Amino acid sequence: xxxxxxxxxxxxxxxxxxxxxxxxxxxxxxxxxxxxxxxxxxxxxxxxxxxxxxxxxxxxxxxxxxxxxxxxxxxxxxxxxxxxxxxxxxxxxxxxxxxxxxxxxxxxxxxxxxxxxxxxxxxxxxxxxxxxxxxxxxxxxxxxxxxxxxxxxxxxxxxxxxxxxxxxxxxxxxxxxxxxxxxxxxxxxxxxxxxxxxxxxxxxx
Amino acid sequence: xxxxxxxxxxxxxxxxxxxxxxxxxxxxxxxxxxxxxxxxxxxxxxxxxxxxxxxxxxxxxxxxxxxxxxxxxxxxxxxxxxxxxxxxxxxxxxxxxxxxxxxxxxxxxxxxxxxxxxxxxxxxxxxxxxxxxxxxxxxxxxxxxxxxxxxxxxxxxxxxxxxxxxxxxxxxxxxxxxxxxxxxxxxxxxxxxxxxxxxxxxxxxxxxxxxxxxxxxxxxxxxxxxxxxxxxxxxxxxxxxxxxxxxxxxxxxxxxxxxxxxxxxxxxxxxxxxxxxxxxxxxxxxxxxxxxxxxxxxxxxxxxxxxxxxxxxxxxxxxxxxxxxxxxxxxxxxxxxxxxxxxxxxxxxxxxxxxxxxxxxxxxxxxx
Numbered sequence: 079x080x081x082x083x084x085x086x087x088x089x090x091x092x093x094x095x096x097x098x099x100x101x102x103x104x105x106x107x108x109x110x111x112x113x114x115x116x117x118x119x120x121x122x123x124x125x126x127x128x129x130x131x132x133x134x135x136x137x138x139x140x141x142x143x144x145x146x147x148x149x150x151x152x153x154x155x156x157x158x159x160x161x162x163x164x165x166x167x168x169x170x171x172x173x174x175x176x177x178x179x180x181x182x183x184x185x186x187x188x189x190x191x192x193x194x195x196x197x198x199x200x201x202x203x204x205x206x207x208x209x210x211x212x213x214x215x216x217x218x219x220x221x222x223x224x225x226x227x228x229x230x231x232x233x234x235x236x237x238x239x240x241x242x243x244x245x246x247x248x249x250x251x252x253x254x255x256x257x258x259x260x261x262x263x264x265x266x267x268x269x270x271x272x273x274x275x276x277x278x279x280x281x282x283x
Numbered sequence: 284x285x286x287x288x289x290x291x292x293x294x295x296x297x298x299x300x301x302x303x304x305x306x307x308x309x310x311x312x313x314x315x316x317x318x319x320x321x322x323x324x325x326x327x328x329x330x331x332x333x334x335x336x337x338x339x340x341x342x343x344x345x346x347x348x349x350x351x352x353x354x355x356x357x358x359x360x361x362x363x364x365x366x367x368x369x370x371x372x373x374x375x376x377x378x379x380x381x382x383x384x385x386x387x388x389x390x391x392x393x394x395x396x397x398x399x400x401x402x403x404x405x406x407x408x409x410x411x412x413x414x415x416x417x418x419x420x421x422x423x424x425x426x427x428x429x430x431x432x433x434x435x436x437x438x439x440x441x442x443x444x445x446x447x448x449x450x451x452x453x454x455x456x457x458x459x460x461x462x463x464x465x466x467x468x469x470x471x472x473x474x475x476x477x478x479x480x481x482x483x484x485x486x487x488x489x490x491x492x493x494x495x496x497x498x499x500x501x502x503x504x505x506x507x508x509x510x511x512x513x514x515x516x517x518x519x520x521x522x523x524x525x526x527x528x529x530x531x532x533x534x535x536x537x538x539x540x541x542x543x544x545x546x547x548x549x550x551x552x553x554x555x556x557x558x559x560x561x562x563x564x565x566x567x568x569x570x571x572x573x574x575x576x577x578x579x580x581x582x583x584x585x586x587x588x589x590x591x592x593x594x595x596x597x598x599x600x601x602x603x604x605x606x607x608x609x610x611x612x613x614x615x616x617x618x619x620x621x622x623x624x625x626x627x628x629x630x631x632x633x634x635x636x637x638x639x640x641x642x643x644x645x646x647x648x649x650x651x
Binding site for chain 2: 107108111114118130131134135137138141142143145146147149150153154203204
């Protein structure tokens with residue numbers, strides 16, 4: 079076991095532990111924070127495997143943007159300030175799905191790469207990565223960008239609701255905030271149908 | 284154990300030689316970390332003192348005068364005061380998140396100092412991905428701000444955290460797009476490499492050496508505005524707008540934790556200014572085309588003797604402080620934007636302009 083393996087093990091343990099806490103944490107906001115730690119840990123494993131460009135991309139895209147968007151969404155909609163227990167009822171189902179995925183993936187990876195001792199890795203230089211993306215693989219790259227763009231436009235279309243589209247005014251909804259530490263049932267009492275939470279304080283519409 | 288971790292965990296590719304590199308690996312690591320930490324704790328103090336004094340003069344008062352000669356020790360005194368204060372954690376707050384938030388905001392700012400070059404050879408690391416590293420690491424500190432906003436269990440803090448999240452995401456885009464344009468023109472992401480590329484950049488068809496400020500003035504303007512917004516400094520301080528939100532996400536913070544948020548802001552001012560100096564203002568070059576005395580190498584900016592090195596550091600710090608002065612000036616001169624104006628400005632003005640700038644630079648790079 080080399081020093082490299084030790085560091086990899088440490089980072090992997092941190093990542094795995096944070097991932098476990100993400101799914102077991104009862105507080106939604108804590109779960110999102112543990113998710114951020116998990117994503118940062120994955121960046122760490124990339125770094126240990128000398129993929130520094132990938133590690134930084136992971137950091138800027140997942141930790142700096144995706145995790146922040148999660149937190150933003152949580153703060154905007156549920157905002158369970160303080161201690162609040164939330165739990166899904168799909169524990170068994172989730173366990174089955176993730177267990178199956180884990181078995182399938184690990185079998186695949188072990189049967190493909192198992193027994194092969196990884197060579198001493200040295201990441202490619204950023205110039206090589208750039209040339210291979212924008213010269214050799216430019217068409218798949220552009221296709222992927224188009225796919226992402228289409229997904230983005232689709233998401234905006236789904237989320238956007240014109241006034242009067244459904245024939246009735248938007249139901250009012252506000253974030254319940256009080257000086258009390260616990261969020262009482264106030265947020266849950268709203269009709270379940272409205273999937274469009276919004277800060278009424280904005281007042282622009 | 285520690286040097287084992289360092290020797291294997293730090294896998295970035297180093298490029299130019301640094302004065303903080305020694306034969307012994309462990310010594311190099313220690314000196315590099317000490318160098319970055321020293322920069323982080325000293326230079327923001329100078330920037331903060333400058334802000335106090337300049338704001339004082341602009342508002343027809345004198346600024347700090349009592350602590351030390353000309354009030355230079357005011358921020359040190361403030362620091363001691365902050366440490367002495369009681370560390371209050373609201374009963375309703377989420378203790379762990381509340382306590383960790385200022386650290387999460389502060390540490391990324393500290394890590395960026397590892398790659399900032401402030402003179403010929405005066406930097407801890409010259410990464411092949413230096414610019415990308417700085418931008419990627421700085422995108423993490425918004426987590427700390429949102430954590431603080433949420434964990435305070437205070438509606439003003441929550442609103443401040445929300446505003447900060449929206450603002451930092453919106454202004455990160457133009458910031459990165461403007462920086463990419465520089466990387467395209469320089470053909471490298473290494474910060475030292477960008478300084479070198481600027482020293483050899485001449486206007487097409489002539490031998491006149493200019494900084495990237497000249498061909499990319501639009502990019503510089505975008506970067507400067509976006510940097511001010513990223514730091515939530517007036518006139519972009521909606522997340523802490525004191526007349527609307529008490530003090531935004533910092534409302535519940537006291538003592539040393541509050542000081543850590545403040546240090547994040549001052550450190551961020553220095554980081555952003557230093558990045559602008561490297562990207563647009565020629566790094567440690569005194570004037571375009573003028574080599575440093577006692578230096579050789581590309582554009583007379585590298586392989587310096589001690590005198591030239593010192594001069595280079597003084598020039599860089601001087602440029603950084605000039606940019607800090609501009610930021611303070613903007614703070615005093617302009618009132619705060621409204622929240623909707625801020626978002627509109629980012630998405631409808633800065634981002635399209637930044638994309639246009641990138642496209643123009645790309646075309647110009649191919650044509651010339």
